[in-house]
Amino acid sequence: MHRYDIERYLNVRSAGGADLGPSGRLSFLLDTTGTGQVWSLDEPLGWPEQHTFFEESVSFVDSSPERAEAVFGMDEGGNERAQLYRLNYESGEIVDLTNRPEAKHRWGGWDGEGDRFAFASNRRDQSVFDVYVQERDATSDEAELVYEGDGWLSVAGWSPSDDRLIVHEAYSSFDHDVYTLDVASGTVTHHTPHEGDVRYASPEWGPDGESLYLVTDRDSDTLRLERLHLETGDFSLVASGAGRRATDDDDEDDSPVKPGGDDGWNVDGVAVHEESRRVVYSRNVDGYTEITVGELVEPDRIDPFPAPDLPEGVAGGVSFGPEGDRFAITAAGSAHNPNVYVVDAKTGETERWTAASTAGIPPNTFVDPELVHYPTFDGREIPAFFSVPETDPPEGGYPVVVDIHGGPESQRRPSFASVKQYLLNNGYAVFEPNVRGSSGYGKAYSALDDVENRMDSVADVRTGVEWLHDHPEVDPDRVVAMGGSYGGFMVLAALTEFPELWAAGVDIVGIANFVSFLENTGDWRRELREAEYGSLEEDREFLQSISPINNIEAIESPLFVLHGANDPRVPVGEAEQIVEEAREQGVAVRKLIFDDEGHGFAKLENRIEAYRAIVDFLAEYV
Numbered sequence: 001m002h003r004y005d006i007e008r009y010l011n012v013r014s015a016g017g018a019d020l021g022p023s024g025r026l027s028f029l030l031d032t033t034g035t036g037q038v039w040s041l042d043e044p045l046g047w048p049e050q051h052t053f054f055e056e057s058v059s060f061v062d063s064s065p066e067r068a069e070a071v072f073g074m075d076e077g078g079n080e081r082a083q084l085y086r087l088n089y090e091s092g093e094i095v096d097l098t099n100r101p102e103a104k105h106r107w108g109g110w111d112g113e114g115d116r117f118a119f120a121s122n123r124r125d126q127s128v129f130d131v132y133v134q135e136r137d138a139t140s141d142e143a144e145l146v147y148e149g150d151g152w153l154s155v156a157g158w159s160p161s162d163d164r165l166i167v168h169e170a171y172s173s174f175d176h177d178v179y180t181l182d183v184a185s186g187t188v189t190h191h192t193p194h195e196g197d198v199r200y201a202s203p204e205w206g207p208d209g210e211s212l213y214l215v216t217d218r219d220s221d222t223l224r225l226e227r228l229h230l231e232t233g234d235f236s237l238v239a240s241g242a243g244r245r246a247t248d249d250d251d252e253d254d255s256p257v258k259p260g261g262d263d264g265w266n267v268d269g270v271a272v273h274e275e276s277r278r279v280v281y282s283r284n285v286d287g288y289t290e291i292t293v294g295e296l297v298e299p300d301r302i303d304p305f306p307a308p309d310l311p312e313g314v315a316g317g318v319s320f321g322p323e324g325d326r327f328a329i330t331a332a333g334s335a336h337n338p339n340v341y342v343v344d345a346k347t348g349e350t351e352r353w354t355a356a357s358t359a360g361i362p363p364n365t366f367v368d369p370e371l372v373h374y375p376t377f378d379g380r381e382i383p384a385f386f387s388v389p390e391t392d393p394p395e396g397g398y399p400v401v402v403d404i405h406g407g408p409e410s411q412r413r414p415s416f417a418s419v420k421q422y423l424l425n426n427g428y429a430v431f432e433p434n435v436r437g438s439s440g441y442g443k444a445y446s447a448l449d450d451v452e453n454r455m456d457s458v459a460d461v462r463t464g465v466e467w468l469h470d471h472p473e474v475d476p477d478r479v480v481a482m483g484g485s486y487g488g489f490m491v492l493a494a495l496t497e498f499p500e501l502w503a504a505g506v507d508i509v510g511i512a513n514f515v516s517f518l519e520n521t522g523d524w525r526r527e528l529r530e531a532e533y534g535s536l537e538e539d540r541e542f543l544q545s546i547s548p549i550n551n552i553e554a555i556e557s558p559l560f561v562l563h564g565a566n567d568p569r570v571p572v573g574e575a576e577q578i579v580e581e582a583r584e585q586g587v588a589v590r591k592l593i594f595d596d597e598g599h600g601f602a603k604l605e606n607r608i609e610a611y612r613a614i615v616d617f618l619a620e621y622v
Contacts, residue, residue: 001365001391001425006615007608008359009422014338015039015354016330019070020321021063025089026328026353027051027070028340029058034604038072038087044342044353051087052094057602060107061087064114064136065322071097071117073107077566078598080104080522084119086136099140104129108155111162118155118165119143127523129153131167133183146186152528160209160274168203172531173409174443176200178214180230191228192218197443199223204272211299213238213279215267221442223266225281227300236300239292241265241283266440269316272296276324278345282316284440286371286383287413289315291329293345306348311336314415320345328353332415334387335366365390367424369414369432374467376436376460383441384433384464385412388473389424397475398429399503399622400468404461404494405432406485408449408532411440419611428618431468435460435490451534454546458493465501477503478622482614484508485570485599492548492578499556504621506560506614509570509599512578513550514543520571552581558588558621562610564597590617 017029017036029036030048035057039048052058052072059073059082068089073082081104084097098105100123108118108131115136120129128150134143147167156166159180167179167188175197179188191212192200201223203214210230215223218235225239241264270281277296282289291310294302313333320327326345332338340354369385376382388398401423405412412432420430434440435457437449449457461481469476481491481502488510495505511517518526518536530536534543544550559582563575572593579591592613594606601607 003426004361004422006419006422006611008361009418009425010604010607010611011357011359012337012361012416012418012421013356013359014332014416015340015356016332016338017060017317018328018330018340018353019061019063019319020326020328020342021068021070022065022322023068024321025063025068026340026342027061027063028328028354029061030354030356031057031604032357035602038070040089041353044351045355048354051089051092055603062107062110065110065112066114069114069136071107071110073105075598076101077596078564078600078602079566080568080598082106084117097134097138097140098143106154108165109157111158112160113162118158120149120153120155122523124148127526131155131165131181146183147181147188156203157205159205160207164209166203166205166212168200170528172197172528173439174199174446175531178203178212178228189230191230191233194218197447199443202269204270205274206272206299207274207277207296213270213272215270215281217443221444222264223268225267225270238300238302239267239281241267241285266442268440269318271318271320271327273320273324273327276320276345278320278324278327280318280320280327280329280345284411284413287314287385287411287434287440288312289331291315293343293348305346308341308343308348308350310341310350312414314413334368334385334414334416334420335363337363337416337418361421365425366416366421369430371414374433374464376463378456380436382433382435382460382464384431385414386432387420387424387430389427389429391427393473394427394475396477397471397473398427399478399480399618400429400431400474401480401482401618402431402433402461402465402468402494404481404483404487404490405434405438406483406487407439408437408457408486409439409446410486411438413440422611422615426615429474431464433461433464435464450532451539452542454533455493455497458490458497461490461494462498462501465498480504480506480618480622482506482508483510485510488570489548493546495557495559496548496551496554499554502557504558504560504618506562506617507575507578508562508610509564509567510561510574510578511547511570512574513547515540515547516577517570517574518543520573522568525569549578549581552578552585555582555585555587558590558617560590560592560614560617562592562601562614563594564599564601565593565595566598569599588621 038051061072063070086095103123106120131147132143165181169177212228294304310331311333315331317330369387373381488507
């Protein structure tokens, strides 16, 4: 098999974030130039037109319902302080709508006529978000503050009559509230009073404006699709996550308990087209997306249509066309780079519209993973994706990269990852565990690593490596820990808690010290993160005890630390301190800081430099 270098794989392109506009134009984000920019198509697999030409990545695009224009978002240098811009498709003119570079702006959608838009912003106070409404041709100073918030607010769309907005508030990743806001009076109505942690996510207006459709775990361990009647406050079940993905182990009935239990799987999102009453919702079944399309024939009943024919993997980002007769969706698989598909809602007929390049690498060389479940220290089973090269293993076995996701309320899913495909093409196996604390398997599983149970998730990594040791095709002396963000903490914790297991570690924008991380993270994030990790006021001693920086004397393996200087989530000081302390212990350490990046590496030239350096590091030490 021909081997391609890392730069080739990093040039595999992604198309997504699609929006179907009023003239049939499909707008989407494509990273052909090295960062995601706004492009459009008028027909499937046609020659796309590029509309934005920035060095920075565009984060979203949303077409006006009536005019040949769209709003898009973009930050600077990865600082996550997104500004909003209006793009005129005909003239190419781009207007800065917000022009408040010190503030974050979270898009809330156009009204029905495209005359106004809503957004949430922390302009008034960096630690909280307010709700604003702005005329499409107004300047930043003319935006009207319609509601002052006191937390992490976002806006989820205008009512069918354009007089109300859905306002969503997050206290933590697993505790939310939903409100409606009367735009004229500024009156807010709270619809989801509750005790304990309850998720209310993906809220959508019902066709009559009298109900909301959303996903919630208020009465279950996993998310279900429910309807909330706004006047009465009553909830009714529309669809659950019942059912499971078939596996080769279906004939075995004596295995340990797996996540995704009696309540089934998460319904993780819903889209409703108000006029046609068409609905699309998705279930996350052991990481794989299952799409259901149908029509609301009654308020609580969806009659299904044929399912679309999409690549097996992960799909989302539904955008209905103006008539509701079709929708755009982004889909990807482990062996399929992301592309946009347009689906006939009623027949399920599916067409791929974009042709994101695979950089000349034959798609049939991309490798699909095996979904596995391995036993951990307390009898639970941990889901993971295990991929091995298509070439025969060397005499001692494959080296393995244990790639640990961030979050921690995230999930490794079977979507395309160019770095993973490079590793597989170059003789590395890749192991991706969804340790306790991961999302996708119910709130009980996600809570298993909260605060004082934090290190149990690190123990799940240890048992995963021990599971790998039982595979003859794996070289137990060449196992690498790699991860980003919270996954970077997991790398550092694994290297310091179980140093005998590792040949090397790669920490990308990771947390080294929970105390300094919480003290220095963005004001708007601190309360959300304390809900997961523990508070500085009440849990400081515990946070110190689990911080890898305070156990650095145990580390034995070579370490590579990479970070962005503008990171607003995990400040770059986390990288500086772990590198300094590790070097004092005599550990072989490399450091790479990018001055024009934030929480991750958005620019192609930086990704190439970063991962080429990682490849060289692995070649030397593994």
